[in-house]
Amino acid sequence: xxxxxxxxxxxxxxxxxxxxxxxxxxxxxxxxxxxxxxxxxxxxxxxxxxxxxxxxxxxxxxxxxxxxxxxxxxxxxxxxxxxxxxxxxxxxxxxxxxxxxxxxxxxxxxxxxxxxxxxxxxxxxxxxxxxxxxxxxxxxxxxxxxxxxxxxxxxxxxxxxxxxxxxxxxxxxxxxxxxxxxxxxxxxxxxxxxxxxxxxxxxxxxxxxxxxxxxxxxxxxxxxxxxxxxxxxxxxxxxxxxxxxxxxxxxxxxxxxxxxxxxxxxxxxxxxxxxxxxxxxxxxxxxxxxxxxxxxxxxxxxxxxxxxxxxxxxxxxxxxxxxxxxxxxxxxxxxxxxxxxxxxxxxxxxx
Numbered sequence: 001x002x003x004x005x006x007x008x009x010x011x012x013x014x015x016x017x018x019x020x021x022x023x024x025x026x027x028x029x030x031x032x033x034x035x036x037x038x039x040x041x042x043x044x045x046x047x048x049x050x051x052x053x054x055x056x057x058x059x060x061x062x063x064x065x066x067x068x069x070x071x072x073x074x075x076x077x078x079x080x081x082x083x084x085x086x087x088x089x090x091x092x093x094x095x096x097x098x099x100x101x102x103x104x105x106x107x108x109x110x111x112x113x114x115x116x117x118x119x120x121x122x123x124x125x126x127x128x129x130x131x132x133x134x135x136x137x138x139x140x141x142x143x144x145x146x147x148x149x150x151x152x153x154x155x156x157x158x159x160x161x162x163x164x165x166x167x168x169x170x171x172x173x174x175x176x177x178x179x180x181x182x183x184x185x186x187x188x189x190x191x192x193x194x195x196x197x198x199x200x201x202x203x204x205x206x207x208x209x210x211x212x213x214x215x216x217x218x219x220x221x222x223x224x225x226x227x228x229x230x231x232x233x234x235x236x237x238x239x240x241x242x243x244x245x246x247x248x249x250x251x252x253x254x255x256x257x258x259x260x261x262x263x264x265x266x267x268x269x270x271x272x273x274x275x276x277x278x279x280x281x282x283x284x285x286x287x288x289x290x291x292x293x294x295x296x297x298x299x300x301x302x303x304x305x306x307x308x309x310x311x312x313x314x315x316x317x318x319x320x321x322x323x324x325x326x327x328x329x330x331x332x333x334x335x336x337x338x339x340x341x342x343x344x345x346x347x348x349x350x351x
Contacts, residue, residue, distance in 0.1 A: 008287040008288065009276065009288040010287070010288070011290045012289070012307070012311075043138070046106065049107070050107060050135060053103075053112070054112050057112035061114050061115035061116070062114075063115070064115030064116075064119060064300075065114050065115050068087070068088065068115075068118045068122045069088050070086055070088060070122065071085075071086040072086075072114070077129070077150075077151045077155060080131060080132075080147045081132040082151060083129075084129055084130075085114070085121045085129075086121070087122045087126070089122070089125055091125050092127065093127075095126055095166065096128070096129060096155065096164060097124070097129070097165070097168045098148070098152060098155075098165060098166070099130040099168045099169075100131055100167075100168070100169045100170070101130065101131075101171075101173050103135070103173075104171075104172045105135065105139075105144060106135050106137070107135070109135075110130040110132035114130065115300065116300045119303055119312075120315070123315065124315070129151065129155070131148055134147065144176060145183060148176055149180050149184055152180065152192070153184075153189070156189070162189065162193070163190075163192075163193050164193065165192040166192060166194045166195070166196065166319060167195045167256070168198075169198065170199065170300075171198070171201060171296075172201055172202075174198070174199070174202055175200065177195055177197060178197070178246040178247075182255075185254055191256045194257045194318065196259045196319065197258060197275070198297075198315075199261070199262040199296055200260060200268065201268035202246055202271055202275060251278055252282045255282065255284045259315060260286065261299070261311055261314065261315065262290060262296075263290065263296060263298060264292050264294075265293050272290070273288070287318070289311070291307055294307055299311045299312055299315075
């Protein structure tokens with residue numbers, strides 16, 4: 001049952017969690033233990049942590065990619081590495097989504113989150129360009145957002161208009177999406193068609209005033225991982241003052257229609273409300289879609305659960321923005337193949 005809380009805020013309440021969700025919550029075991037954060041200048045320490053996270057995340061991503069069977073290509077756009085994901089039922093040739101993955105700007109990659117890009121592509125029939133941005137500490141927040149802007153500008157020069165582009169963010173990738181949209185706007189280039197922000201956390205510069213509440217059904221190991229990762233990300237933001245806080249930007253100058261989706265159980269719930277509030281006050285068409293008691297990233301972790309199917313249906317419906325008119329096919333590099341395993345193996349060799 002979806003209950004309107006006020007304005008365009010919807011709280012999805014189920015009589016009881018589905019069997020799929022309960023099974024995931026009780027049996028999930030996060031093999032990654034965030035026991036310590038390397039110093040900002042400890043490049044080797046960061047490299048080892050990033051490699052460990054990649055080894056853990058790749059198998060789960062590979063399973064979802066194998067199931068969905070998209071066409072995948074890896075190349076560079078404007079000098080920025082990307083993975084190009086075209087769904088099996090691709091029929092939206094005049095539209096494209098630009099995806100920024102989760103990981104607090106310091107973990108994961110386009111390869112280890114490829115399953116998430118593939119799921120959104122399959123649900124929406126959109127081509128998804130996943131930006132494999134340079135991770136911290138080798139890059140700052142501003143440099144990473146510049147990479148995203150470069151990708152958007154380059155494909156805009158290759159046939160797509162901004163009105164054809166949807167910006168997709170997941171977790172910290174939402175902060176990148178918001179900051180990139182603002183940079184594009186401030187450059188006088190216009191605005192993308194829409195933004196889909198899944199479980200956004202966009203303020204790592206200071207401690208959030210909401211702590212992660214332990215879900216009674218979640219396994220202890222997964223609970224500890226969520227709590228530990230949340231504390232590390234907050235600490236990282238406090239130590240790296242270079243991170244922008246796009247939630248405090250001027251949205252009155254324009255921002256695209258936005259869907260914010262997440263769980264009431266997530267560790268960054270206040271970020272959802274902050275962003276919704278500033279967009280709503282600025283007159284932006286925005287919807288906040290919340291799911292009671294679900295784990296962070298549930299749409300990707302349990303894609304077949306009824307709760308996830310409902311959430312996925314919402315983003316599919318939202319993504320049906322109107323394309324611009326005009327002839328011609330958009331020409332990005334067309335190096336399609338189904339080399340899922342090759343991409344994963346290559347990612348494991350990344351330093």
